[in-house]
Amino acid sequence: MNKSELIKYAQSQMLANKDLPVFKAGDTITVHYKIVEGNKERIQPYQGVVLQISGEGATKTFTIRKISGGVGIERIIPINSPFIEKIVLNKKGVVRRSRIFYLRNLTGKKARIREKRMLSGQSGE
Numbered sequence: 001m002n003k004s005e006l007i008k009y010a011q012s013q014m015l016a017n018k019d020l021p022v023f024k025a026g027d028t029i030t031v032h033y034k035i036v037e038g039n040k041e042r043i044q045p046y047q048g049v050v051l052q053i054s055g056e057g058a059t060k061t062f063t064i065r066k067i068s069g070g071v072g073i074e075r076i077i078p079i080n081s082p083f084i085e086k087i088v089l090n091k092k093g094v095v096r097r098s099r100i101f102y103l104r105n106l107t108g109k110k111a112r113i114r115e116k117r118m119l120s121g122q123s124g125e
Helices: 003-016 101-105
Strands: 028-037 040-054 061-068 071-078 084-093
Touching: 040 071, 040 084, 040 101
Parallel strands: none
Antiparallel strands: 028 040, 028 084, 040 061, 061 071
């Protein structure tokens, strides 16, 4: 086994243990993230719009944006993070780009994303 095959095998093993929903830019998702404070642990839901997905394999990350107190907060989360408890797909968005950074400059009704209608039973859970 050469080096590239070994790397591909290791990445496939890392990705195989998580069953995450398929999402893309424009989708609204809830990431249940494990927060460790001292010796206490808690699960904190973080709901927002996916701005981009970048990277491949074990280094794949996604950027999620939410509005909290009138201020936009973005967070970059590795898809293979051990702190991700689960990801729930809330809404499928209809966008024409894979990176929707233009959303940062929009406020109010302009910042809305059209929703793709899903059949019942196909939510994200």
